Amino acid sequence: MFSPLLLRAGLRYMLRHRWQGLLALTGIVLGVAVVLAVDLANSGARAAFELSAQQLQGKATHRLVMPGGTLPDEVYVALQRQSGAPPMAPVVNGWVEIEGWPGRLRLAGFDLFAEGPFRSELAGVSSQVGFTTDWLTQPGALVLGESLARALDVAEGESLDVLYRGKSATLTVLHVDSSASAVADDLLLVDIATAKSVLQMEGELSYVDLILDADAEAWIRQRLPAGVELQTALEQAQGVTRLSAAFELNLTAMSLLALLVGMFLVFNAMTFSMVQRRNLFGRLRAIGVTSRELFRMVLLEALILAVLGTLIGLLLGVWLGQGLTRLVAATVSELYYNVSVTALVLDTGSLLIAIALGVLATLIATLVPAWHAARTPPLTTLSRSALEQAARHAVPLWGLFGVALLLIGLTLALVLPGGVIMSFAGLFSLVLGAAMMTPMVIRLLHSLLARAAPPGIWRMGVRDLDRHLSRLGIAVAALMVALSASVGVGVMVESMRGSVNTWLSDLLNADLYVAAEGFDQGAQLTPSLVEDVARLQRVDAISRYRERKLPIDGRRVEVIGAHLAEPSRQGFALLSGASSAWQAFDEGAVLVSEPLAWHLGLAPGDTLELPTVDGPLVVKVAAVFRDYASEHGRVFMDEKLYERVWPGQPLNTLALFARDGDVEAMRREVSELAAEHAIVITSAGAILRESMAVFDRTFRITEVLRILSLIVAFIGVLSALMALQLERGKEYAVLRALGLTRGQIAGLISGESLLMGLLAACVALPVGILMAWVLIESVQRRAFGWTMPFGVDGVLLMQTVLVGLLAAGLAALYPAWRSAHADPAPQLRED
């Protein structure tokens, strides 16, 4: 039996104390919204990747590839002529550029006649008479999706110039596909003949898709030519999703952060509304409301608030998510390839997490306050001071619990073996523990401050803080979490930025770099150019590089065959095996990048197997070098060895060192060569700038999310302060009656608030640095395999303190104004 009047009393309380009800609701709304938004952005990016990958993969179960290269036409032609051949579809694709268009687009060439069993959506776009004829016979015939056509501003019949390896080709739009799912946003769909022509892949295929059952797989395996590899669709999918792993990890960390801050906000809001109503609960208890009834009333009230807050939060989250998703899409487009997120992907997982946070976290956060409320003695026989006393007694207990969680977190992240998930679990535990410790730390800091504070009103402010620890503790903890996360992520990004910068500056120590036009699409230098450069007068030394990607243990490892001039060698930061590394290198051992060494557990002296046409090539590891170029890993080997294994491959890059340091003279000489060769001449500085710009773009979304979490924390502090100051209205009225001026009251409130911000920041700094440490040592290491020197930026730390103070200061404005302007008389009269 539950009394509706009781519930009405509770809900009317929320209505009556609109600010408080609103802030409690805001806590839930924001928590839900931020978590949902980040999750939506995350799944939006993932869905874009998956759609593209899936569309290209179609119903294929396997794929024939030539590791590190392209597949000769003959492999496919010969197989498809044999009786009993399973369904096969040849594919030629590559990335092309379009002038004035950021990012690259995937040009995919198919043979429609082979596509039937594979990519029915793709083949299905050809629903016009005459289509087949034009598609097959008209060079450059192009099909693309409606949204991409709109973005590129092309219509059927119009032409589009694409750039590949410095060569331009003209495509003509044959058909704009308007069906919902047919053509992904980044796809330029052409006949395989057109693709071969544009991508300069005469006689070569990117791969052949297959649909195989066990028998057919055996059939294929018996007929596989040397060097050709049969991969499963699963292996393929992993390759594609890996591309975005770094980016996604970034977002996941942010989502977790939002979840944590959201939970604190809800907890904060609910605790407040409970503490404030002790009087009311006392009266109810006196007239015969049982503990259980009170408990249920509070929970029901929280549930209503939670449902309402969650609903609004979901709406806000979807709206916010659209913005974030656009931002993510923009970043992905610039860094990887074009995705335009036209529709938001509302996946059930994201929604469930957000709803769980809104409803469950609110209820869980209410349990403790509700339990306290239910235990309210009839009438308020316990004074506020007794209540605060109880809260103070709980502080060390929470603190101990917090220390334990913090230690568990560190153990999970740094001591126990495990993957990235484990690292994140550790990080979560660490932050939660730190938050629980916060009141205890505040107490300690406070005892120092209390002695130092000047007498009078300031000392009063300091004392108040300790007195109101039961309510302020949580608000400070919420602010602390937001600030420390900001510090943690900030320090990590800064450390990484610094490391990447140092690494690149060291590595790119040549004066000029020469590559073929379209090098980013794999264009290579012609041998004649290499000879010409070698003859130049002003060139003192040359390093030569050629590369290919090889699958090693499910990773796409870049293998680089290099002739390294002495200064180039000095650019390598060798982490182990330094002493005799170069001698070993010259004798056929290889340099392995740190991520690859970490994932394969390689150390100098170990051996590594590289797949080649003639079976695995076993090489010895000379040294491990610091590298952030690829999370998949890179292997450097001497040019001579590379030539022996993969003969006749043109060079990708030349690094030139100027004679007598006269870079300009050398540049003039090299530039003359550019007239007859399609080459790009770049200085190390330009590459460095471009690389750092890419780095900053990757982390732009991190910045946005940091600000978002600070806004959430700010609202948390605001709600805490408001509730507190409003509750203390009578106290202020008494002080006013005793003769404090309005200014002094406002000052008292602002001072307390700023003190709170300062304390939160003080706790946040070490916690944030600890977080950064875990992020670098555990998360980054386990996810990517690289390490980096830990660099704490003083400016960032100062910023954090300022942001904390600013948030607290802003949060104090309204309560200060209101309390100072309130007429003391009615408050004094009220009981």
Added chain:
Amino acid sequence: MLRGCSLLMLLLSAWLLTACGQEPPPPAATIRVDEAMGGTPDPDFARAFEPRAFSFPGDHGPHPDFATEWWYLTGNLESDDGRRFGYQLTLFRVGLRPGEAVQDSDWRSNQVYMGHLAVSDIAAGKHYSAERFGRAAAGLAGATSRPFEVWLGPWGLHSDGDFFPLELEAQDDGFGLSLQLLAGDKPMVLQGERGLSRKSATPGNASYYYSFTRLPTTGEVSIGDAIYRVQGNSWIDREWSSSALDTDQAGWDWFALQLEDGRELMFYQLRTREGEMHAFSRGVLVERDGGVHELSPEQVKLTPLRYWQADDGTAYPVEWRLQVPGLELDLSVQASLDDQLMDHTVQYWEGAVDVSGSHAGRGYLELSGYAGGP
């Protein structure tokens, strides 16, 4: 013979409409298919205006100046223990555009090949069929005259000599053929006017058409894991043209009958939209010694006797009475198996038949233009 002439255009369009998309073609698209059927090929293609001097083995190979061409093989086979099979392998060449393709890539071609393969296991009451497409580039599909070869992926015909003995290889998922066709005693038959077969009154709406009407055949038929050694007789039609169906023609019924007395009868009835026999329907009776009697509509009387209904409701006349009073022929032609439906991009019925009545024999029957619309 008309088979495939416009059918090919229709098949290509329809394949893209139905086979690739999961949805049936929208009504508007169907109308366009209809238009495509009546449409004339690019005027730059060569046309058959008058009889030509055939030259072999060159003419066994492709004629890319013409829009369409086919190598059409059917036959009745029997295993050593008397199990009966019918088979069909059709390889079509279609010129999408006249002349050489723009050579931007080795994979570019103006020529496309389509293949239909079918085996009727009469005793088991089963009919197996498959369809393939391929471009005539990069070795995916093509034809040469010396040595003779036509291929489309794993399906193909080839000869180490000029044409015979002819090896046929065609395997698909679950069934296949591996046959050798010998020249036999019968000479090549030039259809129509010395090999020029007119399809309508419009000049140039004609094809070059010759046949081998009785080719002793041996080899293997495989169905599932079973392999049957077989022998029997095959029939080859070779035809190329750049013509199209006239607007008043709805479809055709084509008979290729090998009589036990050593004669063969071929007759195609072009049906008007009203279901009447069109004036340009033609046929030929090949004597034991290779002598021919041309058959015109006035000489032949065709009566459908029984219909078999496909799953989609289309009724196919699978039993006929074929009368040529002038030659004292009164034949009953019955499908050896009712369901020999070729249900691919375009639906038609093609299968082995038994001949009885005034003369006994076996043969092949093709019924087209019955399913929805044209």
Added chain:
Amino acid sequence: MIKVDNLTRIYQTGSNRQVVFDALTFEVEKGETVALLGASGSGKTTLLNLISGIDTPDAGQVLIDGVDVHALGEPQRTLLRRRQIGFVFQFFNLIPTLTAGENVALPLELLGSDDRAARERADALLEQVGLGGLGMRYPETLSGGEQQRAAIARALVHQPAVLLADEPTGNLDEDTGRLIIDLLTALARQQGTTLLLVTHSMQVAQAADRVLRLSHGRVEAVTVP
């Protein structure tokens, strides 16, 4: 009806030990109106809290209608209060977020009567205490006297056996206070409710059938002039 037997309550704060009552014993008959007179700090409120089971004694018993209040568990004590005891406080203690009518109806609702019946009875009682037509008003819009009338209505609405009034006039002016006491005693007598009235005012105490004085932890009978 109320039997207080050897009741002892000692407050212990640090080394400071304060004996509020020591073996306090008295009885109130059913339907009787008894005033408990005492100076500030004599432990009047503590005594009421002990009788209603809000506070716990260090020794002794409180029997209400023969039931030992402190032998009951907490939930049973709360239910005893809900059914048997009505409260009138010095500071009215109305629920600020419920209207006067809802405040009065609340005890009935807690006892499980349906909403409609509860509201009708509440309205009738408000009429009786002279607040007819004010049932829709929130407590803060009522004067002190009106609030206390509403509180009296709330205390009596479920016809408790015992009504405990703690300085019901303490927050009211003299005239209003007199009217309130008259109302309280009249209603208690009319319903046959046992009324224990705690006050520091002799004038208020005069309205009772019997007056007891509480001083130094003991009770003594006082002769009403």
